[in-house]
Amino acid sequence: MAVLIALALFVAQAVNFGLALRERAAFRLAQATRPVAIRIADAMEREAQGGRPIPRDHGRIRRADRNDIPTGLPRLPELASELRDQLREQGVEVGRIDTGVRNWTAMDDAVLGRSIARASRTRRDGDRPEQALLIAIERPRSGWLAVIVPWGDSGGMHLFWRLFAQTLILYGVVLLPVLWIARRISRPLRELTAAAQRFGRGGSETPVAVEEHGPADIVGLVRSFNALQLRVTAMLDEKDRMLGAIGHDLRTPLAALRVRIESVEDDTDRTRMADTIAEMNRTLDDILSLARMGRPSEPLTEVDLAALVDAVVEDFRDLGQDVAFEEAERLRMRLRPSLIRRAIRNLIENAVKYGDGAEVRLVAETTMVRIEVADRGPGIPEERLGDVFEAFTRLETSRNRDTGGIGLGLALARTIVREAGGDVRLANRDGGGLCATIELPR
Numbered sequence: 399m400a401v402l403i404a405l406a407l408f409v410a411q412a413v414n415f416g417l418a419l420r421e422r423a424a425f426r427l428a429q430a431t432r433p434v435a436i437r438i439a440d441a442m443e444r445e446a447q448g449g450r451p452i453p454r455d456h457g458r459i460r461r462a463d464r465n466d467i468p469t470g471l472p473r474l475p476e477l478a479s480e481l482r483d484q485l486r487e488q489g490v491e492v493g494r495i496d497t498g499v500r501n502w503t504a505m506d507d508a509v510l511g512r513s514i515a516r517a518s519r520t521r522r523d524g525d526r527p528e529q530a531l532l533i534a535i536e537r538p539r540s541g542w543l544a545v546i547v548p549w550g551d552s553g554g555m556h557l558f559w560r561l562f563a564q565t566l567i568l569y570g571v572v573l574l575p576v577l578w579i580a581r582r583i584s585r586p587l588r589e590l591t592a593a594a595q596r597f598g599r600g601g602s603e604t605p606v607a608v609e610e611h612g613p614a615d616i617v618g619l620v621r622s623f624n625a626l627q628l629r630v631t632a633m634l635d636e637k638d639r640m641l642g643a644i645g646h647d648l649r650t651p652l653a654a655l656r657v658r659i660e661s662v663e664d665d666t667d668r669t670r671m672a673d674t675i676a677e678m679n680r681t682l683d684d685i686l687s688l689a690r691m692g693r694p695s696e697p698l699t700e701v702d703l704a705a706l707v708d709a710v711v712e713d714f715r716d717l718g719q720d721v722a723f724e725e726a727e728r729l730r731m732r733l734r735p736s737l738i739r740r741a742i743r744n745l746i747e748n749a750v751k752y753g754d755g756a757e758v759r760l761v762a763e764t765t766m767v768r769i770e771v772a773d774r775g776p777g778i779p780e781e782r783l784g785d786v787f788e789a790f791t792r793l794e795t796s797r798n799r800d801t802g803g804i805g806l807g808l809a810l811a812r813t814i815v816r817e818a819g820g821d822v823r824l825a826n827r828d829g830g831g832l833c834a835t836i837e838l839p840r
Contacts, residue, residue, distance in 0.1 A: 400576050407572065411565045415558065427480045434533065434545055435484035442490060442537075452543070456508070462542040465534040471498030474531075481533065493536030499549055502530045506546060586616050590623055597627055645686050652678055685806065696734040703729045703738075703838075707760055707769060710742045720755035721746060729762055731840070733818055738838075741811040741822075742769060745834045748807055749773035753831060766820070767838045774831040783824045787812050811836075 441452050441459050452461045478495040485492055531549035536542055656675050662668040704726040711723040742758075749756035753773025761768040778786060789809040812822040820838040827833050 399580050400573055403576055404569065404573060407565065407568055411561060411568070415561050418561065427477055428484075430531065430547065430549070431477060431481040431484045434547060435481060435488050435490070438485065438535065438543060438545070439488035439490050458546060460544045462534070462544040465494075465496050465536070465542055466544065467496050467498040467532050467534050468500075471500050471532070473497055474499065477531075478533075481535075485535075491538070493538055494534075495536070496534040498532040499529055500532065502528060502548070506530050583613055583616060586620055590620055593627075594623070597630075641686055645682065648682055649679070652682075681806075696736050698732045699735055700730055700732050701735045703731050703733075703767060703769075704760055706735055706739060707742060707758060710739055710746065711758055713743075714746055714750065714756075719750050721750065721758065722756070723758040724760070726760040726762070729760070729767065731767065731838070733838070737814045738818065741814040741836060742771070744807040744811040745771040745822075745836070748834070749775070749832070752776065762840075764840075766840055769836040769838075770833055771835075772827060772831060772833040774827075774829075777826040777830060777832045778824060780826065783826075786824070787822070808834075 437459055445451050452459055454461045474497045478497050482492065482495055529549040531547045533545035533547070534542055535545065652675055656672070659668050659671040659675070662671065705728070707726075708723055711721050714721040746756050746758065749771050750773075753775030755773060757770075757772045759768075759770045759772075761770065787808050789806055808822070808824075815822050815836050815838065818838060820836060823835045823837065825833050825835070
């Protein structure tokens with residue numbers, strides 16, 4: 399807003415400057431031509447009435463046989479036109495009018511009748527004009543009149559600096575209050591934005607996040623946000639209590655079943671039952687974890703990301719899985735280690751499940767860190783790369799757990815990484831396979 403007002407003031411002052419220059423130029427023409435027209439009319443009237451004739455060798459107005467203005471001098475046609483109008487107002491009709499501008503010389507002092515001592519004193523005082531305006535006026539059937547008048551600076555630079563100072567004063571008078579008002583309005587808005595971001599990341603535990611101050615409409619917005627935050631917080635608390643109850647109610651019978659299957663005599667049946675219960679527990683953990691995202695209980699901790707990735711890879715190696723990891727330098731970052739570990743584990747599990755192995759790489763760049771998990775499995779059709787991030791979505795629709803889980807691994811991984819400010823991207827590899835990349839901001 400302040401920039402727009404500054405631009406508007408600048409445009410207004412530029413227009414004002416242009417109009418002032420135009421007005422000053424018109425005034426200068428009138429100031430230069432009106433005295434000349436009056437003197438010419440008076441001199442011609444005296445001469446016509448038998449008075450002193452117009453001289454040839456000195457004076458501002460002299461008689462001449464021809465136009466003696468050199469052709470190389472710059473002309474002022476607008477001044478010639480203005481002088482013709484001024485002479486017509488004085489009742490004097492003339493023929494051609496020519497003009498020329500050159501530097502003022504000592505000869506001009508002599509023509510005007512100044513003595514050498516007076517001219518020297520004028521030069522010392524700094525009052526000598528910089529330029530001389532030469533005017534040649536044709537008198538019908540009577541020769542020419544030669545006129546010389548001082549022609550100084552138009553004062554354009556003086557006017558420019560005056561308007562420049564005026565613009566600075568206007569900026570101080572107008573922009574400073576505008577900046578103060580804009581700051582008064584934007585401060586609560588910035589606080590509101592920060593509070594919304596903290597609340598969206600689950601990092602705000604304060605029920606009322608923003609102080610209610612500022613203009614009336616901003617105060618109303620802040621109050622509405624605070625009321626909304628209280629309602630959402632209450633709903634999330636109720637959701638957490640409900641999830642805790644669901645988790646407890648489901649785990650209790652699963653634990654009882656786990657105990658009861660120990661009485662099954664057939665080893666094969668007992669193993670299958672135990673695997674089923676374990677799979678149900680993992681599914682329950684994934685569902686509850688996904689439902690609780692947005693309000694993580696784990697605090698941000700400074701950890702070595704390279705060591706964290708290496709630890710996850712070692713867990714898979716201990717289980718006999720073919721998982722390779724390129725050694726990387728230590729990389730200190732603030733994140734929630736358990737959640738990031740789970741996201742990495744989910745991606746490696748997918749790679750091992752569908753590609754019989756995984757290649758893990760940690761790439762540190764200036765603004766972000768990439769954790770790449772690549773495999774040589776069947777890959778994913780390009781048009782389905784975005785679908786697999788949806789919860790309970792599987793490309794293999796048989797729901798057989800031998801061919802995959804229930805479709806929560808990638809959804810949970812992306813939710814975790816996005817909560818950390820990053821994202822997960824999938825891309826098919828040349829030669830077959832898939833590369834899943836976790837991007838985290840540094």
